[in-house]
Amino acid sequence: MKKFINLPSDTVYECALGFAAAHAGLVALNEEPLFIRRREPSRAKVALISGGGSGHEPLHIGFVGTGMLDAACPGQVFTSPTPDQMLAAAKAVGGEAGVLFIVKNYAGDVLNFQMAMDMMTTEFASVLVNDDVSMDSAAHTAGRRGLAGTVVVEKIVGAAAERGDGLAACKRMADRVNSRTASIGVALTSCTVPEAGVPTFEIGHGEMEIGVGIHGEPGRRRAAVQPAAAIVEELLPPILKDIGAKAGDEVLLFVNGLGGTPLMELYLLYRDAADQLSKAGLQVARSLVGNYTTSLETAGASLTVTLLDAELAALWDAPVLTPALRW
Amino acid sequence: MKKFINLPSDTVYECALGFAAAHAGLVALNEEPLFIRRREPSRAKVALISGGGSGHEPLHIGFVGTGMLDAACPGQVFTSPTPDQMLAAAKAVGGEAGVLFIVKNYAGDVLNFQMAMDMMTTEFASVLVNDDVSMDSAAHTAGRRGLAGTVVVEKIVGAAAERGDGLAACKRMADRVNSRTASIGVALTSCTVPEAGVPTFEIGHGEMEIGVGIHGEPGRRRAAVQPAAAIVEELLPPILKDIGAKAGDEVLLFVNGLGGTPLMELYLLYRDAADQLSKAGLQVARSLVGNYTTSLETAGASLTVTLLDAELAALWDAPVLTPALRW
Numbered sequence: 001m002k003k004f005i006n007l008p009s010d011t012v013y014e015c016a017l018g019f020a021a022a023h024a025g026l027v028a029l030n031e032e033p034l035f036i037r038r039r040e041p042s043r044a045k046v047a048l049i050s051g052g053g054s055g056h057e058p059l060h061i062g063f064v065g066t067g068m069l070d071a072a073c074p075g076q077v078f079t080s081p082t083p084d085q086m087l088a089a090a091k092a093v094g095g096e097a098g099v100l101f102i103v104k105n106y107a108g109d110v111l112n113f114q115m116a117m118d119m120m121t122t123e124f125a126s127v128l129v130n131d132d133v134s135m136d137s138a139a140h141t142a143g144r145r146g147l148a149g150t151v152v153v154e155k156i157v158g159a160a161a162e163r164g165d166g167l168a169a170c171k172r173m174a175d176r177v178n179s180r181t182a183s184i185g186v187a188l189t190s191c192t193v194p195e196a197g198v199p200t201f202e203i204g205h206g207e208m209e210i211g212v213g214i215h216g217e218p219g220r221r222r223a224a225v226q227p228a229a230a231i232v233e234e235l236l237p238p239i240l241k242d243i244g245a246k247a248g249d250e251v252l253l254f255v256n257g258l259g260g261t262p263l264m265e266l267y268l269l270y271r272d273a274a275d276q277l278s279k280a281g282l283q284v285a286r287s288l289v290g291n292y293t294t295s296l297e298t299a300g301a302s303l304t305v306t307l308l309d310a311e312l313a314a315l316w317d318a319p320v321l322t323p324a325l326r327w
Numbered sequence: 328m329k330k331f332i333n334l335p336s337d338t339v340y341e342c343a344l345g346f347a348a349a350h351a352g353l354v355a356l357n358e359e360p361l362f363i364r365r366r367e368p369s370r371a372k373v374a375l376i377s378g379g380g381s382g383h384e385p386l387h388i389g390f391v392g393t394g395m396l397d398a399a400c401p402g403q404v405f406t407s408p409t410p411d412q413m414l415a416a417a418k419a420v421g422g423e424a425g426v427l428f429i430v431k432n433y434a435g436d437v438l439n440f441q442m443a444m445d446m447m448t449t450e451f452a453s454v455l456v457n458d459d460v461s462m463d464s465a466a467h468t469a470g471r472r473g474l475a476g477t478v479v480v481e482k483i484v485g486a487a488a489e490r491g492d493g494l495a496a497c498k499r500m501a502d503r504v505n506s507r508t509a510s511i512g513v514a515l516t517s518c519t520v521p522e523a524g525v526p527t528f529e530i531g532h533g534e535m536e537i538g539v540g541i542h543g544e545p546g547r548r549r550a551a552v553q554p555a556a557a558i559v560e561e562l563l564p565p566i567l568k569d570i571g572a573k574a575g576d577e578v579l580l581f582v583n584g585l586g587g588t589p590l591m592e593l594y595l596l597y598r599d600a601a602d603q604l605s606k607a608g609l610q611v612a613r614s615l616v617g618n619y620t621t622s623l624e625t626a627g628a629s630l631t632v633t634l635l636d637a638e639l640a641a642l643w644d645a646p647v648l649t650p651a652l653r654w
Contacts (some may be wrong), residue, residue, distance in 0.1 A: 002515040002516070002532070002533070002535070002552050002626065003515075003588075003592055004515075004555040004558065004588065004592040004593075004595060004596050004628060005554070005555055005592060005595060006554045006555050006556055006595070006599075007554075011591065011595060012591075014594075014595045014598050014599075015591045015592075015594045015595050015598075016594075017598045018594035018595055018596070018597040018598030018599075018601070018616070019594045019597075019616075021597070021598060021601055021611075021614070022594065022597050022601075022614040022615075022616045023614075054591060055589070055591060057589065057590040057591050057594070058590060062590075077591075188329040188330075188331075189329070205329070206329070208329070225329050227332070227333045227334075228331040228332055228333050229333055231331065255349075259587075259589050259590075260586075260587045260624055260626075261330075261331065261624065262382070262384065262518075262586050262621060262623045262624050263384040263385060263389075263586075263618070263621065264338065264339075264342045264381060264382060264384050264404075264623070265330055265331040265332065265338075265342075266331075267341075267342045267343075267345035267346045267349065267384070268331060268332060268333070268338060268341045268342045268345055269331050269345070270345040270346075270348070270349050271341050271342075271344045271345030271348060272333075272341075272345075274345070274348055274349075284348075287348070287349040287350075288349075289345070289346075289349045291590070291618070294589060294590065296589045296591070297587055297588065297589050297626060299329065299587075299624060301331060326653055326654060327653065
C-alpha cells in the first residue's frame with residue numbers, strides 16, 4: 001500500500017483538518033464529534049444533513065454550502081458515522097424548520113442514522129437514497145445501494161430548501177428525485193482502505209466488475225474489459241428501464257469517476273453515453289462529469305441518469321456554492 | 328492496460344467531443360485542427376491561448392472560459408499540439424489586442440509554439456512556464472519543466488486580460504507570476520499512455536519518485552515511501568528557496584493531484600503543507616486542492632506555492648467561469 005498518509009488511523013481526521021482549512025471561507029469543522037458545517041448556517045430554512053463512511057470525497061463534505069448541505073458527518077473510511085455526530089450536527093445547524101437527513105442505503109448508515117433519529121427531540125424527516133440498479137432482484141435483503149445519485153438528490157433538494165420549501169416538501173422532493181434517478185458502476189481496479197492495507201477485492205489484469213458498489217462490493221458480473229462504447233451499452237438499459245425514460249424525455253447525464261480514472265476517460269464515457277441516449281430519443285438537457293462520489297483510488301466510473309422535469313431542471317440550475325460544486 | 332477507451336488512437340478526439348458536449352454552454356470545439364475555444368470569444372481583450380499534450384486534464388481545456396483562457400490546443404497524449412492548431416486558435420479568438428501564448432517548458436511544446444509564432448501575422452507574445460524546482464542544477468539542457476504552476480499563471484493572467492490589461496502588461500504579469508511560483512511533484516505509481524499500452528516507468532511496491540515530471544519523467548531521487556508529513560518536509564524547502572519566501576509573506580498553497588490519488592490524501596497533504604508553511608512564518612492566504620494538472624492515472628501529487636502580493640491576490644480572487652475552475 002502506497003498512500004500519502006501519516007498514521008492510518010488518523011487519516012480521516014487529518015483530511016478533515018485540511019479540508020476545513022482549505023475551505024475556511026465556506027465551512028467550519030467541529031472536531032468532537034466530527035462534522036463539517038456551513039460557516040454561517042441559515043437556521044430559517046430546513047437543514048440538510050448527510051454523512052457516511054469516508055473515502056468517497058468530495059461526497060459528502062465537499063457539498064456543504066449554500067444551495068446544498070448544511071452539515072456532513074464523515075465516518076471512518078467505508079464505515080458509518082455514529083449517532084452522536086448526526087445529533088451534534090443537527091443541533092449546530094437545525095432550526096425551527098426542521099432537519100432532513102439524507103442517508104445512503106447501506107446497513108451501517110441506516111442503523112446509525114436511525115439511532116440518531118430515535119434520539120431527535122426536534123422535527124426531522126429522512127430520505128434513503130438507493131439509486132443503484134445493478135441488482136435485478138429483491139433477493140438482496142439490504143436492497144439497492146446509494147451511489148452517485150446521492151449528489152443529484154443533495155443538489156436538487158438543497159436548492160428546494162434554499163428557496164424555502166418546508167420539511168414535508170423537501171422530503172417529498174428528495175423521494176421524487178431518488179425515484180427518478182438510477183445509477184450503475186463499473187470498476188477496473190480495487191481500492192485499498194488505509195487501515196486494512198490490502199486491496200478490498202482481487203480483480204484480474206483484463207477484468208472489470210460491472211455493478212460494483214462504492215466500497216468495492218461485488219456487482220452483477222465479472223467480465224473481460226470491453227471498449228468504452230460497449231460498456232456504456234451494457235450500463236444504460238437497466239438505468240433507463242428503472243426510471244422509465246422514453247423518447248422525448250429530458251435527462252441529466254452524470255458520469256462519475258470512482259477516483260482513479262483520468263478525466264479524459266470520463267469525458268470519453270460521457271460522449272458514448274450521450275450518443276446512446278440521443279439515439280434512444282432522449283434529450284441530454286443537463287450534464288455533470290467528474291469525480292464526485294469516489295471509492296478511494298478505484299479505477300472505475302458510474303453512470304447516473306435523472307429524469308428531469310421543468311422544476312427539477314430549475315432546481316439543478318439554482319446557484320450552488322460549495323467546495324466541490326459551484327455555479 | 329485497462330482503460331475506458333475505444334480505439335486508443337481516437338482517445339483524444341473522443342474526449343474532446345465529450346468535453347465540448349458536456350460544457351456546451353461555456354466552450355465550443357473546432358474539430359480540424361483540434362482546439363477548444365470560449366463559446367463567445369471577446370475580441371476586445373488580449374486572447375490567452377495555451378496547449379500541450381493531452382493526458383493532463385483538466386489542463387488546459389478545462390480552463391477555457393471567462394477569466395482564464397480563450398482557447399486551448401490539445402495534442403495527442405503527452406505529445407505537443409502542432410503549429411496549425413495554435414494558428415487556427417489564434418485566428419478564432421485573437422483580435423486587435425493581440426495573443427499571449429502560454430507554453431509549458433517542454434522541448435516539443437517550445438518547438439511547436441515557436442513554429443506557430445514564426446508564422447503569426449498579428450501581434451503576439453509568449454510566456455514560458457517553468458515552475459518545477461526538482462532539478463537543482465542548470466545541467467539539464469531543457470531547463471525546468473512546467474508543472475501545476477501553469478494553472479496559477481493561467482488564472483492570474485486570465486484575470487489581468489479580462490480587466491483590460493494590454494499585451495505587454497499581460498506578458499509582464501505572466502513572467503512575474505511564473506517567477507514567483509514554484510512546484511515539485513512526487514509519484515507513487517506510473518501511468519500508462521493509451522497508445523503505448525505499458526507503464527511509462529517501473530517503480531517498486533514501496534517506492535516513490537520525488538521530483539517527477541507530468542509525463543513520468545524521472546525526478547531528483549527514488550526513495551522509500553515516507554509518511555505524508557515527511558514527504559512534505561522534503562518538497563517544501565526547495566520551493567520556498569526558489570521563490571524567496573520569508574516569514575510574514577502571504578502565499579497561495581496549491582496541492583495538485585496527478586490523477587490517481589484520492590482527494591482525501593490531497594487534503595491530508597494540504598494540512599501537512601499548511602502546517603509547515605505556518606511554522607515557517609508564512610501566511611497561507613489562498614488555497615487550491617484537487618486534480619488540476621494530472622498525469623493520466625498517476626498516483627501522486629505536486630505542491631505549488633506562489634508568493635502573493637495584493638495585486639496577485641486580487642487577480643486570483645477575480646471571477647472565473649470555466650469547466651474546471653469557477654468562483
